[in-house]
Amino acid sequence: MNAVSVWLSIFGMALVATVLTRGAFLLLGNRLELSKKVRRALHYAPAAALIAIVVPSLLFDNRGTLALNIHNHHLLAAIAAGIYFWFTRQMLGMIVLGMVVFTLLRLYFS
Numbered sequence: 001m002n003a004v005s006v007w008l009s010i011f012g013m014a015l016v017a018t019v020l021t022r023g024a025f026l027l028l029g030n031r032l033e034l035s036k037k038v039r040r041a042l043h044y045a046p047a048a049a050l051i052a053i054v055v056p057s058l059l060f061d062n063r064g065t066l067a068l069n070i071h072n073h074h075l076l077a078a079i080a081a082g083i084y085f086w087f088t089r090q091m092l093g094m095i096v097l098g099m100v101v102f103t104l105l106r107l108y109f110s
Contacts, residue, residue: 073109077102 025032034042058075061067068075081098085091 071109073102073105076105 058072058078059066059068061072070076077098080101081094084097085094088094
């Protein structure tokens with residue numbers, strides 16, 4: 001199997017998966033009734049996806065090993081931002097503080 005056929009296979013599978021997962025709801029429309037449990041579970045899908053993306057980058061280093069130490073700047077900045085948000089409930093301030101703490105840690109403690 002050459003490289004072109006591999007890339008065509010990957011592109012084709014991605015296209016089919018996209019059309020099936022997104023197009024099914026458009027094609028079926030109101031004929032597909034989701035149960036209350038499924039609708040409630042889908043309500044949490046964005047938060048679950050965000051956690052699945054963010055948490056590994058906070059807990060693991062570039063080599064894929066668990067990095068729960070003082071040298072993990074991502075984790076320290078996230079903790080500082082989380083504490084700030086816990087007390088103030090200000091999302092923008094949390095983002096700014098997390099970025100400032102992360103930048104300072106990278107500049108002065110690397």
